[in-house]
Amino acid sequence: MFDFLIDGFGVALTPLNLGLAFLGAVLGTLFGALPGIGPINGIAILMPLAYTLGLPAESALILLAGVYTGAEYGGRMSSILLNVPGDAGAVMTTLDGHPLAKKGLAGPALGLSAVSSFVGATIAIIGLTLFAPLLAEVAVMFGPAEFFALMIFAFASMSVMMGKDPIKTAIGAVLGVMIAMVGVDSGTGVLRYTFGMAELYDGIDFVVMIIGLFAISEILLMLEHANRNDANDEIPPLGRVMVSLKEVLYCKWTMLRCGLIGFIVGVLPGTGASVAGAVAYTTEKRISDKDGTFGTGDMRGLAAPEAANNASAAGSFVPMLTLGIPGSGTTAVLLGALMLYNITPGPMMFSERPEVAGGLIASLYIGNVVLLALNLPLAGLFAKVLTIPRWVLVPGIAILAFTGVYQLHSDLMAIYLMLIIGVFGYLLRKLGFSLAPVILGYVLGGLMEDNLRRALSISGGDVGILWQSGISLGLWIAAALLLVLPWLLPKLLFRKSLDGA
Amino acid sequence: MKLAADRVLGLALIGLAAFAAAHAANLHVPFSYEPVGPKAFPILLSVVLAALSLIMVFRPGENGQWPDKTLSLKLLAVLGVLLVYALLFTRLGFIVTTFFTVLALARLFEATWLKASIAAVLMALGSYYLFTQGLGISLPRGYWLPDFA
Incomplete structure (x- = not known):
């Protein structure tokens, strides 16, 4: 049953792939540490390079997955040291991480968070190894109708779990799906939304979309942050560098619990590290915060979100590898990267492309150890990244974005399109939208329409096929429950408390 | 009615939905082997987008901080x-x-x-x-x- 993993280690341990896993881990930690540049930005910037270098699919995926997991490690740096989350997954890390740094315990805080990241990720990678092949076996039975229902479920769970504003999450997802409609319709060859521009016949290029949406809009947002003076750019002294064994053992149950929570949240399609961190922190606070120390620099309050966000990163590979449905915004980008190689992740990947699936999972094990080894002793060095001034960072992002997009087709049109998408992304972020649903919608949009149309072709146009099988009916019900419960539950509880009174 | 950024956005998105639906409805499909064709899905999306935007017009969120x-x-x-x-x-x-x-x-x-x-x-x-x-x-x-x- 674990043949794929043994083969995978064979793939991941070749010198090239080992080097790429290492490079990805280092770059990812750096990208994660830089405020504003999270895993998606890092992957967006590196993806075109990986593609041009002519790396085989599994090698490119190993590099990018290394960046992803590395960024989850790196995101904690600026949360702890500057009280500014390095990426969305590290928001909850600021709550207890920064108070610890203020107490002069920045060094142990960095060490502890590295250990809890490692524990969380390890739990989730083991979970991934156990569950992914099982889920793939179930997923083989999925037909187009089931996949369509599954995507509806993914969007529903994302709308409910992500952010304060479910309506905006849903609008973002719909906009993403609509952007995916641009180009030649694969079923009939009809041109949709191309407005006579030949450049749009193949649709809006994935790399252009990602770099515009994330990198260019980030440049504009950084300008705003540079002009606001509420951020304190002074790095507190690290204090003693290593975390003691006692402190680690004090948090062991927290790490194990939150690693598990993070894995489960990560597996749910559509919800990523930020949700995992929040759920884990609030749960842990309820369980162990007896003295009200959470939020004032409690070690457990730091370990909880860090174990969870790293666990969710690995967990979100489960639906991506087995169902082809990304578990988070970042895996949506990785899914798109795989599609550039003409690999459509899904239930068949474990049997048809075992080197990709197994190699990736094996490289996660390796990368996780590399990351711990790098992050424990070198935390101080990585923390230096935070002092890179914006006037170096921003031109650097601009250069990478321009060359990345230009070298795709040596085409200026792509660069103009990237800038337009960048402004669009900036406006969306200013209006309180999260970009992950947009990218999820964009990546899934084409698949969603294909599956819907294929299902209806099978049934000859009868819509009933969409909920005829047990699996699809269950997914529809689950999706409906997800949408209704947050609204219904408080009312039910309220009535119960009235009856009790 | 207070003029909120979300209201303007909602109206703009309804406009976009109408435009997208009109574009899809006017697609000329010479022949199709399947019952759905290229029009239905975009039109369905436009309807969903318009409905969601309408909710936002009536229940806008906070206005946020805009650059000076x-x-x-x-x-x-x-x-x-x-x-x-x-x-x-x-x-x-x-x-x-x-x-x-x-x-x-x-x-x-x-x-x-x-x-x-x-x-x-x-x-x-x-x-x-x-x-x-x-x-x-x-x-x-x-x-x-x-x-x-």
Whole structure:
């Protein structure tokens, strides 16, 4: 049953792939540490390079997955040291991480968070190894109708779990799906939304979309942050560098619990590290915060979100590898990267492309150890990244974005399109939208329409096929429950408390 | 009714939905082997988008913080720099355009002239050699410039 993993280690341990896993881990930690540049930005910037270098699919995926997991490690740096989350997954890390740094315990805080990241990720990678092949076996039975229902479920769970504003999450997802409609319709060859521009016949290029949406809009947002003076750019002294064994053992149950929570949240399609961190922190606070120390620099309050966000990163590979449905915004980008190689992740990947699936999972094990080894002793060095001034960072992002997009087709049109998408992304972020649903919608949009149309072709146009099988009916019900419960539950509880009174 | 950013956005999105639906409805499909065709899904999406936007028009969120005048000008300046970078990218070549872009961006992010110039020289030359020699990417040399090679 674990043949794929043994083969995978064979793939991941070749010198090239080992080097790429290492490079990805280092770059990812750096990208994660830089405020504003999270895993998606890092992957967006590196993806075109990986593609041009002519790396085989599994090698490119190993590099990018290394960046992803590395960024989850790196995101904690600026949360702890500057009280500014390095990426969305590290928001909850600021709550207890920064108070610890203020107490002069920045060094142990960095060490502890590295250990809890490692524990969380390890739990989730083991979970991934156990569950992914099982889920793939179930997923083989999925037909187009089931996949369509599954995507509806993914969007529903994302709308409910992500952010304060479910309506905006849903609008973002719909906009993403609509952007995916641009180009030649694969079923009939009809041109949709191309407005006579030949450049749009193949649709809006994935790399252009990602770099515009994330990198260019980030440049504009950084300008705003540079002009606001509420951020304190002074790095507190690290204090003693290593975390003691006692402190680690004090948090062991927290790490194990939150690693598990993070894995489960990560597996749910559509919800990523930020949700995992929040759920884990609030749960842990309820369980162990007896003295009200959470939020004032409690070690457990730091370990909880860090174990969870790293666990969710690995967990979100489960639906991506087995169902082809990304578990988070970042895996949506990785899914798109795989599609550039003409690999459509899904239930068949474990049997048809075992080197990709197994190699990736094996490289996660390796990368996780590399990351711990790098992050424990070198935390101080990585923390230096935070002092890179914006006037170096921003031109650097601009250069990478321009060359990345230009070298795709040596085409200026792509660069103009990237800038337009960048402004669009900036406006969306200013209006309180999260970009992950947009990218999820964009990546899934084409698949969603294909599956819907294929299902209806099978049934000859009868819509009933969409909920005829047990699996699809269950997914529809689950999706409906997800949408209704947050609204219904408080009312039910309220009535119960009235009856009790 | 208070004019909130979300209301304006909602109305704009309803407009977009109407436009997208009209475009899809006017698609000319010569023949189709399947019952759905290319029109139905975009129209369905437009309906969903319009419905969601309508909810937002009636229940807008907070207005958020919008940039003031000086910041808006700076944002436009950054966009302008990037647009000029794109316009001249192939005409003046990678090294020259990158030099001026880094210089301008660094100045907009409040570096001194000295620091900005040093950054511009180092980043333009460094990235050129990294991309061309290290990664084997071909970059534009600039067809407006005389050919030195």
